[in-house]
Amino acid sequence: MRAYLLRRAGISLLTLIIASIVVFLGVRAVPGSPATALTGNTNFSPAALAAINRAYGLDNPLPVQYVDWVGQVVTGHLGSSPVTGMPVTTELGNAFPITLELTVLSMVIALLLGIPTGILAAIRRGRSADYASNAAALFGLSIPSFWFGIMLILLLAVVLKWLPASGFVSFSVNPGQNLAHIIMPAFVLGTGVAAVLMRQTRSGMLETLRQDYVRTARAKGLSEWVVILKHSLRNSLVTVATVIGLQFGILLSGVAVTEEVFGLPGIGQLTINAVFQRDYPTIQAVALLTAVIVIVINLLMDFVYMVLSPKVRLAGEPG
């Protein structure tokens, strides 16, 4: 186990380094700099632009810029945005909790919708419940999230005025308003993920329901409920857990389109704005954060496999 952890830590560090270099060079390969973006509406003099570049170290050679940045990151400083002047940690600190809340709520909705529907479709295979579940999954997979979001806004906010159309209120400020603002975007994202989970759960359940041990469990007189949930579902969750982990990582990296439609100032919006404004420190910080999120989630999922699957547990490492 220790060897496994050390190996994973080493690979994770290497991944982070490669990701940081790729992003660092990638943003600088795009035409335009932070100074260019600032000249969009203000006629900065060449001297002022040079001062801006100097203030943010952008006039240094690329290797020096990279080393400076890594040095800052290691000491917990992510730099300041040349566009807003704010520390990047402040920007991330404002945006990340919003995306985290959206992600968690979306996943809860996805799990509540996707897994029961998948179970139902599997145990009612070939019947109307199966067809209905598959149709719902097809809807969730096919409908673009931005269109679905706009339709929900039109119905629930504009016509019925049940929910606010956009924006965000922090939970600590007003829990009711917080839920009111986040429920629609969470539902939009959650239904998309639910469709994937439903298909995966159904497929996994169909596989495990055919197994000998399930037949044995029935023969022993166990209730159908115990057979489905304890024996069949648990073993089919290994693949479902993989999907959950992947989707969690995708959502946590910021779903820009949904955040834009619903006016949520999360990581997705922050990233889009940073790219348009060539806000190098923010782009790099978000990329680093995304890489860390994916690494952590992969690690967590490995341990979830160990919990779910005795085979993996006995092998001593997730594989």
Place this chain on the structure above:
Amino acid sequence: MNFIARVPRSLRAGALLATGAVLLAACSSTTTPTKTSSVKVQNGGTVTVGLPNAPTALDPSTEGSLVGRIIFANMCLSLYGINQQMAVVPVLAADLPQISDGGLLYTIKLRKGLKFNDGTPLNAQAVKVSLDRDKTLPTSARAANLKPVSSVSVVNSDTFQLHLAAQDAPLTSILAARSGIIMSPTALAREGTNFYEDPVCVGPFAFKSRPSLDEVILTKSKYFNGNAAGIPTALGGAPHIQTLIFDAITDPSTCYSDLLAGSINVAGPGCLAPNDYKLLTENSSYKAQQLTSNGYEGIDINVTNGNGWTKPAATANNPLATHPTLREALALSLDRQTINTVAYDGSNVVGCGPISPLSPYYTKLPCPAQNITEAKKLVQESGVPTPINLTLIVPTGTVNVEQGEIEATEAKAAGFNITVQPTEFTTALATAQAGNYQLFDIGWSGRVDPDQNTSPFYTQGSAFDYTGQGPSSIMGPLTQAHGTTNVSSRKALYFRASKAMLQYNGIIYLFHLTNQIAYPKSVVGLGFTPDGLLHMGSVGLAAS
């Protein structure tokens, strides 16, 4: 087996809880403004304004976005402001500047009794500190505009002087913009370059917080007494509301639905798409206002920006650079009214010069009508083989691409084969500044003084000069106009320059842009001026 009937109690309880939470959330949704024609205004309340994007750091010395100006107009008043007739009027200053010594000395008196939003009195010393910062801060975006001011001196507690090295006609109007914002010296001493974290100025609202990049929250000022001090109510006021929120909404459809849903009370300039604005003009529950701005939309042609803005002028690699008649042919192939109607729902004002019709320096310039026959003739006479292949860079966005496609279609009839290249905005700027383009659809938001809408766009070494150094027929009258404060002389000079621009066609001006806003009729007292600024100092919500 009936699976549903066997759902455990714990799951049923959970489902009920979730349903209840959703219903609770629905019941606590935001309150929609009351639709009433009553003029009685309630005290207190919150007004939320939708803006098309987020401001940069809220430091008047460095802030460079359009939306930042709108926010500052409500929490950081300038020495001067613009009224509905586009005239410069005193705001923090008591009068227009007394200009003496051949235009080299500006003496300005301040209104008495004004305080910054931290209680510090506004006086001449505070003005000096603020203007000196604007001039000397290395990252200042105001330094270029204040360059003509060699020093600021204090005469007495409410009078200061600006000493100029040379006459500079735009200076008073520059002091009506961000360069004229006076920052609290107490806050500057405390925050330094972090002033943006807690900006303190003179205004009907004070900065409260910026919980995210997209949201700025202001509260009613405890110290502002603009009415008593004599500040025009339209530009100062005494707020009825307690809280003013500015929200960045980058998607125009979202802005429209937010307005209808009541999530925002005002759709600010640039928030709405032209077709949504049009729908609101037909909706009796809303007030839709449109004002011609100082800005314009046009096509920049790379003539002498062959090597980029930081290098000396050089002829561009562009058949239109070496053949002026081809530029004229391109201009003649375009129907401005069609472009405006199809791409912008007719929301702009057709024009062929950079000076707004509302400006006191404007003289009407007849725009040449579309003339394909003449355009074809000029193309033939140029000797350049047709079709003439050109690339037109347009910023990404439905309306921009639509505009480009219409221009390409119209120009085709004259022998131009234009490929429309949608390009992300900053990339487009970088490409144009580097001189690596032929045609570029770009607008300008506009400033009050015509010098700022003309000179930077024809002066090599300016970040705005995509077309390259202008000829003497343009630069001559512009330079003269810059150096005199006589309004009628300047008006004549700008007319001469505009005619030369129309002949030169380095920029094919298409129309004067308009600013559009909309709000429900329950919002009263909102001020909106031709410089595109919203003045919320007197705004209130009608009492139900």
